Amino acid sequence: MAQQVTGQAGQPGGALNVVGRRGPNIDAIDRVTGQAKYTADIELPGMLTARILRSPHAHARVVRIDTSKAEALGGVLSVITYRDAPKVMIWGSRQYVLNDRVRFAGEAVAAVAAVDADTAARALKLISVEYEPLPFVLDPEAALAAGAPQLFEDGNLEGQPRVVNRGDIEQGLKESDHVIARTYRCPTMWSGSLEPHAVVAQWENDRVTLWCSTQSPFRVHANMVAQLGLPDSHIRIIASYVGGGFGTKSAPHVDETIAALLARKARRPVSLRYSREEEILDSNTRFEVKMYIRMGVKKDMTLHALDIRAFINQGAYHTRLGGLGNHATHLYNVPHLRTVQNRVHTNVPNTGPTRGVGDPQECFGLDSAIDEIAVEMGWDPMAFRLKNIKRNGDPIPRAAGGAEDGRLVTQALDRCIEAGASRIEWTRRNQAPNTAQAGPIRRGMGMACTERTGGGGLSGAQVKVFLDGSVIVFYSSTDIGTGSRTTLSMIAAEVLGIPLKSFRTVAGDTEAAPWDGGSQGNRTLQGTGRAVEAAARDALRQILAGAAPLLKATPEELELVGGSIRVKTETARTMTLQQVMERRGRSVVGDGSIAQGQQGTDVERTSAAHFVELDVDTETGKVTVIKYVSVHDVGRPINVTIVENQIEGGTIQGLALTRSEEMRFDPRNGRTLNANFLDLMPPTMMDFDPRAIEAVIIPNEGLAGPFGGKGLGENPCHPGMAAVANAIYNATGIRLREVPFTRGAILRALNDQRPAASRTA
């Protein structure tokens, strides 16, 4: 159930006309009527269908590969192996597109393009590959042991451990009045999207256009430049409509290059669409994290020492180095802190950023430990958090992992906690686990906090105003279902004073729009949104300059309001935008390109507090969410409906991690055992009652984003595991330190909890 915004901090006298309202997505009709063209909808004359041959081995050398029979099959137009692929690592990864060494079961070995899918499938069977199987390893700690199978010449540890050291951790632990040591683990999990990867490649002479399902067209662009050795201007990436991404599409994969190579060899357009199984095996998965946490507190309720030793299972390669978030350094004040992250390669499928990247895992470990130590000290875990969270003015690292501190600004985490406690009625919470209740149902409450950067970086956009005053917003990041077409249009509409109904967008096109970092890491609103704002201001400047002689005023004396240009001090002196544009005789193109980064000492973050009330059925292990309150600081929301939808969707995705989506591997051969939806069990509408979820937006105003907005997309997914684990403890007294919290795990823990005599075998 959505929660209305109760006010707008810092809003200048209600002067905003578009920003801050509710409203549907401007492309809703296109999407629901099938007019929106996703990559799988692209059809080109003569287009071939591609299929990929994948390794059955978790680790092997390709000794011999014979494609001659496949090439001889009628209807097959190109076959490629590692011999056809560039010896260039994929952008942000250690993987080659095709290689004579495979490091996970499911890795691409060869690919074919044929006149239809059946022919392509038959051709795959005609490719003969002789493998030399190699020993494999699946566990990150085992992979670091002496004698473990080695994936890379420089060992399985990626680079050096990533260490943050503040104060003196051992001294801090010694000084603490109480210390706990706990281990938490999140397994490899699939956090992907409904739309599998898809790409269509079309060459013209020495130029290639790729329609693909990506969050970051310019990252794919950069990879194609490297893979194909072409000038940047010869590669065009188009990701118009994308059916979800959740990080798995935030970086290039093997698919774009395979399609481009097949198309170049076949001299025909090629379409490559992943099956669901391929999508699970060969897109990014959420990396496994094992955290050894030691935490010390003083009797005065201050967090005094925090030590996290983490093993990150990056899988065979990595896509953008995985790691924890910044909860340890950015969320709570703690004088003695050490985090050590070991990023390890194993023979599980490739991992990479998925929603929140390492934040949900870190949040699970840290906010579970917070809860555990508070319980042991007899403190209210909420009061303990409020005592220790960083507040405005507190020192906070200026850069992630950096030693230099700035000062936290525009933080609203205290208000998030207080609002959430009020809504969930935290005072109703069990003082101790609810073990005495009659019947099998145990009810409890839990909470967790999170934070993250709001995103930003390098962004670009263009705003084109046509003669009739209608507008197109061009941007090269994407709308992966987050509503950015709408939000970005609202920003431009607010700046320009042109009604929102006059807007449409062209998204995800590297040729039509300026460079932009893409849609990930909370950055589309905060980064691309600022570029759109700048582009709209540039367009407005040109329009007012054109209107000035017509209205016999200086541009500074004019304003554009409701589609009309008028003299501010004499509002009857007015012309419609269309009149001005037609007198000007040509369209206006506003260009905005900006670089946002940490400047000065102000550090702005975006935070949230989640509260959950749930029932545990102690006979079946079933957990039912009764109420879930997600309270977020999003700065000023641009479109309240979209922000609430983001919060609700992210909350459900976080909840999904508590009960399913674990990828399981066969210890005998390393193959994934559940690369399908039936066994992965991603949540459906039946799993969580949306009416139980309350999205709350805290009135605030940020500094970096457009109109005070802050990036949001990642955060709602972070706190679910910790909040639910804490609530299960509060309900039952069992402490779950490993996700997912399956019925089996809950029943086993309940069983362990009983006096030995009454335990089931």
Next chain:
Amino acid sequence: MAQQVTGQAGQPGGALNVVGRRGPNIDAIDRVTGQAKYTADIELPGMLTARILRSPHAHARVVRIDTSKAEALGGVLSVITYRDAPKVMIWGSRQYVLNDRVRFAGEAVAAVAAVDADTAARALKLISVEYEPLPFVLDPEAALAAGAPQLFEDGNLEGQPRVVNRGDIEQGLKESDHVIARTYRCPTMWSGSLEPHAVVAQWENDRVTLWCSTQSPFRVHANMVAQLGLPDSHIRIIASYVGGGFGTKSAPHVDETIAALLARKARRPVSLRYSREEEILDSNTRFEVKMYIRMGVKKDMTLHALDIRAFINQGAYHTRLGGLGNHATHLYNVPHLRTVQNRVHTNVPNTGPTRGVGDPQECFGLDSAIDEIAVEMGWDPMAFRLKNIKRNGDPIPRAAGGAEDGRLVTQALDRCIEAGASRIEWTRRNQAPNTAQAGPIRRGMGMACTERTGGGGLSGAQVKVFLDGSVIVFYSSTDIGTGSRTTLSMIAAEVLGIPLKSFRTVAGDTEAAPWDGGSQGNRTLQGTGRAVEAAARDALRQILAGAAPLLKATPEELELVGGSIRVKTETARTMTLQQVMERRGRSVVGDGSIAQGQQGTDVERTSAAHFVELDVDTETGKVTVIKYVSVHDVGRPINVTIVENQIEGGTIQGLALTRSEEMRFDPRNGRTLNANFLDLMPPTMMDFDPRAIEAVIIPNEGLAGPFGGKGLGENPCHPGMAAVANAIYNATGIRLREVPFTRGAILRALNDQRPAASRTA
């Protein structure tokens, strides 16, 4: 044979690195390998084929039209008639897309879209139309006579006659020492292109994309906005590669709207491609002009009075009002001048701008009369012209047809004449017609002059510099074979200091590029070129601003040369463009949008003098061009090869008008008798020996265009008819006052010339 440029006036110390060189078109390989996609190459999934039903009557009412049988035919997905068409006149015309009144034989009456061309053709035969034939008129003077069939309610005369009156024409003629009165006529002629009109329409929801073969995407865009009643931003016109235009594609026609309406009704993409016959009947043709000229001179060799009464046969409608050029007002000084142009509608097919619009016709009349009066006065026609042409500093109307005079600047016509005379060796010319020569061959020389505005107006472009320093130039005018992709890239390369090989272009796209007036009227180089220059300067400014901190200098201290940025005064302090761009991290988009018009009192024009030496075979009437020297002021040429090609191509097109391309109409029914290439006989490579044509560029530098360049495209086509007519006179003594100069016409004139006794019957 091409002629090397002999020097560069005003070139600042040879500082230009790209501009002024020779070189092939940058898209030459795309074009010759078929990679360049013309509209007819566009194929879309589910695309239908459209055909048009055309009127057999030159003038009729559609009394009844029954499409039910066509609609019932399997495979037919949409049928449209005037009932489906908007009651909105086509941009720049008085024509409706489909109407219940037809005004020329060949006018569209209905259209169908079907699964293939055969089905569409069968459907056309199933449409039953009952016409009420109306009386028709083909001759413009007859159309103004009392009782003539009326095409429009307000009569056949379009508006008021267009009159220019300077001095006192009757007084001037009275004061003259010698006066001639002559009549010249150019018939309706076809001056179209090899590629017939083609359009593909595709709807998405309430937006439409049209790939079409147009010179002016934004004119088509404006028409579609009006026809379809959609916001500007919902219509995208793409004219990437265009197979020639010569003005016939400079404005919208019926085809774009018909395709869009059919596609909307069928809910499928529609392709409409004209046959050659349709292209001749229903694109613009060159309008017929009949000129009654009176000319008076004084004994001191000054032109004293000029009276031109012209009848312009606009055909059924018009596309952009037709008329003479500005030779009478802008080429020669003449104190007493009157021109009266009657623009008349008749039932011949629609006319519109074709290369030179009315300039070739006016040039034929005026420069023939100049020759005639000079001969009668015993003057060298060249000396007579040199005495009377406008030179720098002479008064000249500031606007076409305007009363207010400015002063002519950057004119080089005198030097054109002198250079041409030198090359053709004008001194060898017969002093009187060469009637005494032995044998049937008579050799003679003739010349003619022309001038025109260089174009300009409202233009826009973008220049995008990618991370690796490669560049795309975006513009919404087109490359209709004129090499603008290359020329515009050279302009940007010159500004940016980036090698030309790093450039590609996206042309003719209303969504990808800013508003631009299109490619007609000598304007692509001069207008779009200036916009490209501005866009490149904008990009350069951003690049140097980005480089400044890296090179510890101010942007003003830096320059970009040969792909590297360096401190001007310390050229060893340097970084490559790629280094700077990659440090910047994002592409640069430079935007240029400019309005060029007559400002101040300076009037800049572009002029030319053509000289021809030819043989007339008095037994067969065959004319053989021995040498043709085309001397042009193009300001500074951007690409010398392209300029020479333009001059050569235009010269041949002007020569073509001297011998073929007349459209002939059946006086019994008004139908076109020769709507095919066999009968129209456009020239082939066999007709004129390119080695006989010498393109000469006069060193000059203009003010309005980029790097001193002036628009050129129209001019080379102007003087051919007059120069050849004058040369035929010089060779034979016969004076041809009507084009084309067919063998029959020449033999008839020779026959008339002989003493009555020796004439053939």
